[in-house]
Amino acid sequence: MKQEEYITIEDFCTSHNIASEFVIQLYDMGLIDMVFQENLQYLPLNQLPKAEKIVRLHLDLEINVQGLGVVTELLDRIQDMQNEITALHNKLSRYE
Amino acid sequence: MKFIDYYKILGLDKNADQSQIKKAYRKMARKYHPDINPNDKEAELKFKEINEANEVLGDPEKRKKYDKYGKDWQHAEEFEKAQRAGRASSGQRRQAYSQQFEGSDFSDFFESMFGGAGGFQNSRRTRFRGQDYNAELKLQLRDVYKTHKQTLTVNNKNIRITVPAGIENGQTIKISGHGGPGHQGGPNGDLYITFSIDNNTRFKRDGNHLYSTVDLDLYTSLLGGEITVDTFDGQVKLKVKPETKNGTTVKLKGKGFPVYKKEGVYGDLYVTYNLITPTNLTEKEKALFKELAELRK
Numbered sequence: 001m002k003q004e005e006y007i008t009i010e011d012f013c014t015s016h017n018i019a020s021e022f023v024i025q026l027y028d029m030g031l032i033d034m035v036f037q038e039n040l041q042y043l044p045l046n047q048l049p050k051a052e053k054i055v056r057l058h059l060d061l062e063i064n065v066q067g068l069g070v071v072t073e074l075l076d077r078i079q080d081m082q083n084e085i086t087a088l089h090n091k092l093s094r095y096e
Numbered sequence: 097m098k099f100i101d102y103y104k105i106l107g108l109d110k111n112a113d114q115s116q117i118k119k120a121y122r123k124m125a126r127k128y129h130p131d132i133n134p135n136d137k138e139a140e141l142k143f144k145e146i147n148e149a150n151e152v153l154g155d156p157e158k159r160k161k162y163d164k165y166g167k168d169w170q171h172a173e174e175f176e177k178a179q180r181a182g183r184a185s186s187g188q189r190r191q192a193y194s195q196q197f198e199g200s201d202f203s204d205f206f207e208s209m210f211g212g213a214g215g216f217q218n219s220r221r222t223r224f225r226g227q228d229y230n231a232e233l234k235l236q237l238r239d240v241y242k243t244h245k246q247t248l249t250v251n252n253k254n255i256r257i258t259v260p261a262g263i264e265n266g267q268t269i270k271i272s273g274h275g276g277p278g279h280q281g282g283p284n285g286d287l288y289i290t291f292s293i294d295n296n297t298r299f300k301r302d303g304n305h306l307y308s309t310v311d312l313d314l315y316t317s318l319l320g321g322e323i324t325v326d327t328f329d330g331q332v333k334l335k336v337k338p339e340t341k342n343g344t345t346v347k348l349k350g351k352g353f354p355v356y357k358k359e360g361v362y363g364d365l366y367v368t369y370n371l372i373t374p375t376n377l378t379e380k381e382k383a384l385f386k387e388l389a390e391l392r393k
Contacts, residue, residue, distance in 0.1 A: 061122070086266030
């Protein structure tokens with residue numbers, strides 16, 4: 001495992017001033033991916049933007065884990081719809 | 097420097113109690129949070145204002161100072177000097193959303209009155225990965241017909257990027273490591289560039305295919321012939337079949353737009369004929385058309 005591609009959950013939690021239980025809950029809810037090795041839990045670096053976004057939503061808006069599941073799901077759906085709107089808009093420009 | 101009405105920002109009157117302030121802040125924060133409104137600069141600015149208003153009104157000590165000196169904030173410093181001698185500061189640490197904003201998190205007004213944002217920094221500012229930057233690049237359709245290099249200035253840094261041929265309007269590409277610097281040895285954030293492609297050509301684009309309309313005179317339409325049509329990067333000769341109807345579309349294979357990240361592969365060009373009937377007919381032409389009409393009876 002390349003070390004620079006992962007950070008330990010402990011480091012992540014210290015950095016963001018959150019409890020490791022919270023990150024485990026996010027993992028259990030399927031909101032983020034984690035890697036387990038030699039009794040340590042790691043967060044792949046490609047999960048960082050998503051994990052940090054969830055932490056911000058949790059701390060700034062006081063959203064609990066269940067709520068975060070719903071919010072991230074809806075945000076993903078909005079993003080998909082926006083992509084679809086852009087694609088349809090591009091198609092529509094043919095007829096303008 | 098402009099006075100900022102924090103009560104107005106949160107939609108409160110001056111007698112609002114702490115629970116009302118908290119409620120108003122939460123409601124507006126949910127609405128304008130940058131993670132709920134990605135790539136929305138207006139929402140980001142609004143959230144910054146809301147956050148700042150909450151920093152002041154949510155802290156009784158700051159609120160008192162703001163209420164007393166708000167509009168005459170220039171005199172607040174004198175007030176503070178007089179007060180400072182007699183008391184030790186016990187400023188409550190409050191969380192301030194910071195990560196998404198470039199530059200200062202607080203307005204000049206706030207920093208003049210409360211001495212900058214330094215006192216509000218908290219451990220959440222210490223992050224591994226730098227923040228992601230978002231930028232929009234406006235290009236013309238002709239610009240994305242061929243792969244080319246382009247230099248962008250993002251946060252005063254010049255970045256040379258390759259714009260691949262065939263990129264779509266609204267498409268976003270990620271330039272890894274060109275976002276904000278990482279903290280504590282962590283990686284830099286990423287730069288996301290969204291392309292806004294304006295089409296001022298006579299071709300309509302749908303994905304990799306191009307569409308155009310060409311005029312066709314009556315005689316070529318009836319008898320067939322050869323015409324020259326414009327393609328995106330030149331001209332081609334096209335054989336027109338006899339008795340071609342108005343609105344007929346022909347496909348010119350491989351004369352469309354480049355396929356994204358597939359070097360040398362192109363979509364198709366669809367040419368639709370627009371039949372032009374002759375006008376200002378001479379007497380002789382009228383007579384000949386009548387003769388033709390008779391033959392069809």
